Amino acid sequence: MRIAAVLSLPRYCLRLLPILICLTCAPMPALADEGDLDEPVQVPEASPPPADPVEPDPDEASADPPAAMEADPPAPVEAAAESSEPPAEAVAAEPELPSPFIMLDGEVPPGEVRQLSWIASESFAGISVPTPVLVAHGLQTGPIVCLTAAVHGDELNGIEMVRRIFYGVDPKELSGTIVGIPIVNMFGFRRNSRYLPDRRDLNRYFPGSPTGSSASRIAYSLFENVIKHCDALVDLHTGSFHRTNLTQIRADLSNPKVLELTQNLGALPVLNSRAQGGTLRGAANRAGVPTITLEAGEPGRFQPKEVAAGVKGVRTLLNKMGMVKKTSLWADPQPVFYQSNWLRADTGGILFSKVELGDEVSRGQVLGTVTDPITNNRSEIRADNDGRILGMALNQVVIPGFAAYRVGIPKTSEEVAEEQPEPDPPETEPPSEDNAQILLDESGSDVPETTTAGTEPPDSGAVVADDEAGEPATAEPAPPPPAPIDELEAEERPD
Structure with a gap:
């Protein structure tokens, strides 16, 4: 019957019959004996090979434990986990970098110093004049401190201070950002002049106006694009x-934020003075940006001693603000002057000084003499208070009433606490036509002049007023001929 069943299969099945017979008759134990396997494999239960390891050879038994240890999977996993832990900790400890600093359509990556450009205004030839702006952006977050120099084009010491500060700081160690404009008044600098080409004083027009005179537009551009940020x-x-x-330092010590700045400048003397309307210091303080003026030396010269003292003060400020780690120690305490007097010549002639800048003087001491070169008559200028020489005129020909010496009157910390200066109006109060700008006439008395900060006050002829830094007045020829009232020259007060 089996043969009949086979013969009844289709032909294609008959063709596969020899192959099926060979596979069925193949000895399975032979496959197990010839297999080269390191580990047990699944074989039919009837196969004899699994019985062989029942009585293992002693040598083979001693070799089995190491093989099992090598095959232990947890060990490599633990090693991999241990090796991966240090990189994870390193990534977690790495501080997050601050965002790039953006100003004047430029971008400064963290840890770099770059030069940007501020286009103050178009020149009289219709060509824009770019002004370099240096920016040092640190790898750590921190405050933004701005340094401005040469607002008056002939004041050179500040230019060198900015250079030394910027190229002496490592941006990779800096926390925060330093913005520096070495030459604000590029027009005056190129002409070795204090003023703009139209003889306006840029430091009388802040915060400026986009539709005012050239000085007012330059002031507005600087204030809006740099200072306010x-x-x-x-x-x-x-x-x-x-x-x-x-x-x-010249500062309004009634402003708590300004007072804090002055206390971070080491041993530099501080003179309390309120900023006049139109000055950069006054406009910035009113806008909520604490501002101080650093005075050093004379115009038209680079003076290494004065520059070094100013750089040391600014670096001390940056250190106290947590921006840099390097600092220099000051041997002397910081003197504070809440009062100062200008001493003037009573006669005309040649001024010869007997004191030097920074000298301590006593009441009645002769500070200098004025000698008439024709008659040889000589008059003396004496101190009217004990104090220190904060400013003085160079030896030159002077006229009667010429301000020759500024004597600062020091105050102790107890006196400063007891005699706080009268507070200014709120800094946020916007300027108006009713605001009175206090000037000092030739006799030193207060003369109110109604002027709006940042606007163009009418020309008063000879310059007779002290400026926001307390500089005395010096007469200069008035520009001919007078212009319409809205374009008249501003009051020309030194500094």
């Missing part, structure tokens, strides 16, 4: 009109 401002100046200043 900073957390603090140090405006660098020198004396003016053949006068020199001891390296010192």
Whole structure:
């Protein structure tokens, strides 16, 4: 019957019959004996090979444990986990970098110093004049401090201060950002002049106006594009009109934020003075940017001693603000002057000084003499208070009433606490036509002049007023002929 069943299959099945017979008759134990397997494999239960390891050879038994240890899977997993832990900790400890600093359509990556450009205004030839702006952006977050120099084009010491500060700081070690404009008044700098080409004083037009005079537009551009984006401002100046200043700070100490800035500047003398309307310091303080003026030396010269003192003060400020780690120690305490007097010549002639900048003087001491070159008559200028020479005129020909010496009257910490200066109006109060700008006439008395900060006050002829830094006035020829009332020259006060 089996043969009949086979013969009844289709032909194609008959063709596969020899192959099926060969596979069925093949000895399975032979396959198990010839297999070269390191580990047990699944074989039919009837196969004899699994019985062989029942009585293993002693040598083979001793070799089995190491093989099992090598095959243990948890060990490699633990090793991999241990090796992966240190990189994870390193990534977690790495501080997050601050965002790039963006200003004036430029971008400064963290840890770099770059030069941007501020287009102040078009020149009289219709060509834009770019002004370099240096930016050092640190790898760590922190405040934005701005340094401005040469707002008056002939004041050179501040230019060198900015250079030394920027190229002496490592941006990779800096926390925060330093913005520096070495030459604000590029027009005056190129002409070795204090003023703009139209003889306006740029430091009388802040915060400026986009539709005003050239000076007002330049002031507006600087204020809106740079100053308002900073957390603090140090405006660098020198004396003016053949006068020199001891390296010192001018600040409104009734402003708590400004007072804090002055306390971070080491041992530089501090003179309390309220900013006049139209000055960069006054406009910035009103806008909420704490601002101080750093005075050092005389115009038209680079003076290494004064520059070094100013750089040391600014670096101390950056250190106290947590921006840099390097600092220099000051041997002397910081003197504070809440009062100062200008001493003037009573006669005309040649001024010969007997004191030097920074000298301590006593009441009645002769500070200098004025000698008439024709009659040889000589008059003396004496101190009217004990104090320190904060500013003085260089030896030159003077006229009666010429301000020759500025004597600062020091106050102790107890006196400062007891005699706080009268507070200014709120800094946020917008300027108006009713705001009175207090000037000092030739006799030193207060003369109110109604002027709006940042606008163009009418020309008053000879310059007779002290400026926001307290510089005395020096007469200069008035520009001919007078212009319409809205374009008249601003009051020309030194500094």
